[in-house]
Amino acid sequence: MVTATDAPLLSVSDLRVEFGTHDGSVQAVNGVSLTVRRGETLAIVGESGSGKTVTALSIMGLVERPGSIVGGEIVLEGTALTGLPEKAYRKLRGGDVAMIFQDPLSSLNPAFRVGDQIAEALLQHTYDKKDAARRHATHLLELVGIPQAGDRARDYPHQFSGGMRQRAMIAMAMANRPKLLIADEPTTALDVTIQAQVLEVLRAAQAETNAAMLLITHDLGIVAGIADRVVVMYAGRIVEEGTLDDIFYRSRHPYTLGLLGSLPRLDSDRRRPLTTIPGTPPSLLRLPPGCALAPRCAYVEDRCRAERPELEVADASAGHRSACFRAAELDDLRALAAANGAEGSA
């Protein structure tokens, strides 16, 4: 198993990111705190607009106008990244912290041979000589499972299939042996069968370098397969965090339960429509005063609309925290709802 030491590699505390728009400022990330230990895989789950990607970009220092980090701290190995001068940040990017993007099709430069693109990443951090970087690039392509890597390194991205491109992206990201790898929906643009292979490559590469991984996804299947811990985000805040088992088997948040409930299951009745979470996420321009989920929540009570629940320890499991006033009652409430539902349909 991967070795996870106790001192966190990355710790984000109370991160706030705003985007200025004509209608006011959008609070894309609103007080997110998380830690990632060495060798650990932390998954950030949430629907579109929940602030997953913006959190990742903040760590990379790539939040661009009109967005800006307005509060909080990001610390990597004891170095505060927030406020780091651009030149120092540039050294970090692609070096200690690397990122894989969602769409391998558009993340590779079409005018650039694949091998040269990987070599370019190497030249910026590890090598001075082009030849050595090229040779290493070919080797990296081999490592991620590109057959005839020597020849394929001279290909252009359009000559690669989707899965191969994402492998090339992984090779590029891992090139300088980053300590932290941020994968932003690395498999979303790929076929299901290819997804599994790409994840396998990702995992093997991570294992080999003992890199920590921050996996951003909305695919709970991927989370189950690869993550150690999970953070669930909603409307710019963390609503629940815990180990894989905490989240999948002992979830203490209605939103997480809703996400899990909306997954199709092999053993479910195929004639029944999939469960959905009613409504849409709130506008980040005008967040309701209480819990952001309140308008969509099945277990909502008056208190939820007035006050915002903080992230609090949810049960005996260490590190399992949930931002719900009714976290403790949820199991009973669900059992009750299930019983009523069964009665109603009978």
Next chain:
Amino acid sequence: MSDRRPEFEHRVRESGTGTASPAGTSALLDAAVVTADESFDHTEFDDEGVSTAPPVGSSWRLVGRRFVRHKIAVASLIILLVVGGLAAFASVVSPYDFNPPLTSDVLDDARQPPSWEHPFGTDKLGRDQLTRVLHALQKSLLIGLGVAVVSVVIGVLIGSMAGFYGGLTDSALMRFTDLVLVVPELAVLLIVAKNPDPSFFGLFEFPPATEVPGMILILAALGWMAIARIVRGEFLSLREKEYVEAARAAGASGPRIIWRHLLPNTVGPIVVFATLEVGAAILAEATLSFLGAGIQLPEVSLGNLISDAESTVGTDLAYLIIFPGLTLFLIVLCVNFVGDGLRDALDPKATS
């Protein structure tokens, strides 16, 4: 959790033993020590329809193939290469001097109509007109290429900075471009070109416009705006591409992204523009020289040859103006056809 990924662990162990490398480095970094099979077996990935066909050549070969299909452009390119080659080696190819000492032998040949000996005839002083046209063409082509190169350099520099950095940089540079665009070109060119020694109020020496370098600088100074706008437009859309973000995430600096990622993707429009600029510059030079500015006799250019023979229109000597005129027409036409061909060949939306 360990039961969930047995093969994963297996891999870790495997690669661990495979990398007998010094501390701090292991398989991914140490290309020399580890081969692919030791770290992870790639045969299990061979499934996504990886073609066994040999990799197709570079994208430039593709462009070449598409260009060849454009028959007129190919013919134009051949004409340009042949005529350009003749012009470049005019003094070797032609048995005559374009400006011979006016001996009685030469003067005896004056006003000869076109013949095998003098295909374009001879002028009032007995000089071989074909030789003069070739020498003039040499200058015209030199000026055309020079202007294209210099204006592309200026235009790309300004356009890429404006497009990539945006904001205030963009506004400032583009307003400057607009300013230069509204300069009445011909008037300014004439004023500058007619001034034999414009030293810009003693600020710096400017090569006189009566010679090739000065001509190139003047024409380029007023010819870069279109390319600046084209490059800026391309950059505005390209800088939003994910690969630019990916390059940033890999630690690339602004200038590096411009140079390595954005410019290579803008080569198409730049090449097409540069080609068309060659034709435009040749015409502009001819116009200026015709109007008495620019290259001065006894040095020859297409413009001053035409200007010199102006009075022959309607006389038996009209061939003296027809041949330089036709040459100018043919060259500019060919350059523009080549530009058209390149535009079609470089169009990414074109099929195959």
